[in-house]
Amino acid sequence: MATIKDIADKLGIAVSTVSKGLNGANDISEKTRQLVLDTAVEMGYASKKVQKPGKRKVCILVETMEYDNIDQFGYEIVVGFKLSAARHHCDVTVIPTNLNMQTQEKYDSYMLKHGYSGSFLLGFALHDNYINQLCKTSVPTVLLDNYIPNKHVGYVGTDGYNGIDLAVKHLYEYGHKNIALLNGSKNSLVTNERYQAFTQSMEHYSLKVNPNLIANGYYVPECAKDYVGSFIKNGATAIVCASDLIASGVIAELNRLGKCVPLDMSVIGFDDLPIAQHLTPTLTTIRQDRVAIGKSAFMMLDELIGGVSISKLLLKPELIIRNSTGTCP
Amino acid sequence: MATIKDIADKLGIAVSTVSKGLNGANDISEKTRQLVLDTAVEMGYASKKVQKPGKRKVCILVETMEYDNIDQFGYEIVVGFKLSAARHHCDVTVIPTNLNMQTQEKYDSYMLKHGYSGSFLLGFALHDNYINQLCKTSVPTVLLDNYIPNKHVGYVGTDGYNGIDLAVKHLYEYGHKNIALLNGSKNSLVTNERYQAFTQSMEHYSLKVNPNLIANGYYVPECAKDYVGSFIKNGATAIVCASDLIASGVIAELNRLGKCVPLDMSVIGFDDLPIAQHLTPTLTTIRQDRVAIGKSAFMMLDELIGGVSISKLLLKPELIIRNSTGTCP
Structure with a gap:
């Protein structure tokens, strides 16, 4: 492991200057300090402090x-x-x-x-x-x-696999077969996991995965309006959402289209933010224990x-x- | 949550007998004690102790x-x-x-x-x-x-995905293409995970997964002799083993068949048990930090x-x- 002397030798400056740089003393320039810090990191120096x-x-x-x-x-x-x-x-x-x-x-x-x-x-x-x-x-x-x-x-x-499985199982027990997934943004680990969990769970309950009932939105309510109409057209009776915020947008859009939740369409969120209790109707959701x-x-x-x-x-x-x-x- | 009195009422015995049963006193029968304990568990009693x-x-x-x-x-x-x-x-x-x-x-x-x-x-x-x-x-x-x-x-x-990927990547960097997997017993979570990780990794490095080069053994050296011959016949140049013990059996079997490790065949274990350092040749392996x-x-x-x-x-x-x-x- 590199010492303060190694850093001084490499930079051709005094040991005391390196020490000042590492300890944040005021009498060296910010530029020198940054150079000392970056070099220390490159050389694998680990502060004793x-x-x-x-x-x-x-x-x-x-x-x-x-x-x-x-x-x-x-x-x-x-x-x-x-x-x-x-x-x-x-x-x-x-x-x-x-x-x-x-x-x-x-x-x-x-x-x-x-x-x-x-x-x-x-x-x-x-x-x-x-x-x-x-x-x-x-x-x-x-x-x-x-x-x-x-x-x-x-x-x-x-555990997203467990979470999505709880959601699909709950809808399956209510007799739903045509279940849609409104997922979060693409290229995120969590989004991919939820997609895989959804297809696995659907297969587990012998339900058909319909590609027209799967979409990637964003983690904001506004994304719902682009997909809800198409889900209805394609026969969905329930929508699993990747977050409570997405679910809140889905419920708003369903209301706008004259559909009643849960009579015409069931909706499940993910997270259990405080907002979930204040929506109309209150939101069934998958709770992440954030504490x-x-x-x-x-x-x-x-x-x-x-x-x-x-x-x-x-x-x-x-x-x-x-x-x-x-x-x- | 059930109390000692609830348990006594349910069993129709004295509170003091329940208390003795829960605390392991000697002056009640073993049969009564077991009944008290099983009932306590069924009723969701949680000992304050x-x-x-x-x-x-x-x-x-x-x-x-x-x-x-x-x-x-x-x-x-x-x-x-x-x-x-x-x-x-x-x-x-x-x-x-x-x-x-x-x-x-x-x-x-x-x-x-x-x-x-x-x-x-x-x-x-x-x-x-x-x-x-x-x-x-x-x-x-x-x-x-x-x-x-x-x-x-x-x-x-x-993390088995990470572990198997380290093994496949290492062999890939040595130029191996026909890599075999000698996995552990079927119907185990870890075995399934290692199989999935193997196929994913092979695909990641654009290597072809050959079903003839994948087998389920058991977590003992003796299982190797049933598969090594077939792996050779099917063109394997490297074998990833689900444990160091399996790998030790694989090396022994390769020696018996007149093959040299690693000149004719590379072998990787999993676990890094102390035995890995004592094999001839010493075993490349995926270390599980057991402490x-x-x-x-x-x-x-x-x-x-x-x-x-x-x-x-x-x-x-x-x-x-x-x-x-x-x-x-």
Whole structure:
């Protein structure tokens, strides 16, 4: 493992300058500091401060996910993470990021500069700069709903196979045969998983998968209006949605078209956001236990920091039956 | 939740007798005690002693898995579990089980009787009595390499997709095209996963999957002799084995047939048991970090006891390159 002297030798500067760069002293230029940090990361330098037990601090980096109030998806995840961290005497800083930050500074350098032992990344997409850098990072990192093949990076999420199966089984028991899937955006791990889970489950209950009843929308209510009409035309009696927000758009569109939920069409969401209880009718949905996701993410990060290389940790979803599903018309 | 009085009323016996039954007093018959325990379990009674924090004890039930010495698969798993448990001030008892024990007493009754808050099950197969009972248990339970759809039961293991992909990629980079898979016994979750992972990986590297080069053996060396000859006949230049023990049998059989490893045939194992280093040639294999499996199993059990419903926790495997693999002849 590289020492401070190795970094000084490589850059041809004094050991004291390297030390200042690593410790964030004010009397060297920002440019020199960044050079020291980037070189330290490249050479595999690991700060003793970061390694010291009992003094750890970690961060949650949040890209495009709302977490400010309890109605938003990220809120309880952050709460769960902080609860677990507090129990393990670990400080947590929540840092909203943006594309600028991701292009200005390398992920590993950022983490070293601020003395974080590890981080939990929320709302990042596979094309994000930081995600691309994770293939080579040596910083313990936990990702929500994304998988990176690196032993320092773990994936936490909800068991989508189990979740979609609960939804299809529930509709099957109500006598539905022509079940539609309004999925999330393409090219996402979770979207692919839900699609595969849907076809597997349909086959399991000997139901026919009709390609005209499967569509990719986006994780917003507005996407519903492009697909609901076509689902009706193609004989659907129930729609499984990849999120509660999509389901809320589906119910609105069904109302606009003069259809009654659940008499004419059953609708199931995914997530169990607080909004699910406030829709008319109230939404049957697949609950993701977001506090548990947060707690598990910390636990996983703690193990990764301790050298246990966890690949994947999935929580069990739960079917919450409300009023948006009923017997097949 | 049922109380001691509810149990007494249901059985038409005194509260004090129920209390004696639950606490294992000597002055009631074994038959009455068992009746009290089974009724308590049926009625959903949860002992306060078990729930009390800081006083927990858990057990590892071991069916058909060797764990007595470091050469055996279960040894380091048990060590890892105990290490983690000690750190959390939790007592661990290791209990070898057998079919008799499983038929004589229900799993939940056994756990209640001995005051265990939860258990880790090693070496059980899907047809075992205890596994069948797990669908309805309310006892926090962690299973190695097996999945049960119950929110109190979690699954810990190694990411087989990642593991098999590491093996296929390694052989692909050595120029192999005709790669065989000697898998474990049918009807096991892990065996199915490794088969699917193999076909996916082969497709990923644009290699043709030849059905004549795929076979199900058993997790013992002796199974190799039934398949190696056929693999040679069908043009294989490399064999991926589902365990190091199978790989040891494959190498022995290749030697018997006058073939040289890796000049004529490359061989890869799975597990990285100590034996892998002692074979001739030393065995390239996919390492399962068994200490980490044990540690993670405890961590998962601890969370399940705390009410966090974890479905699945998978560890990252690692490719250990030794001398049994080489460039394609």
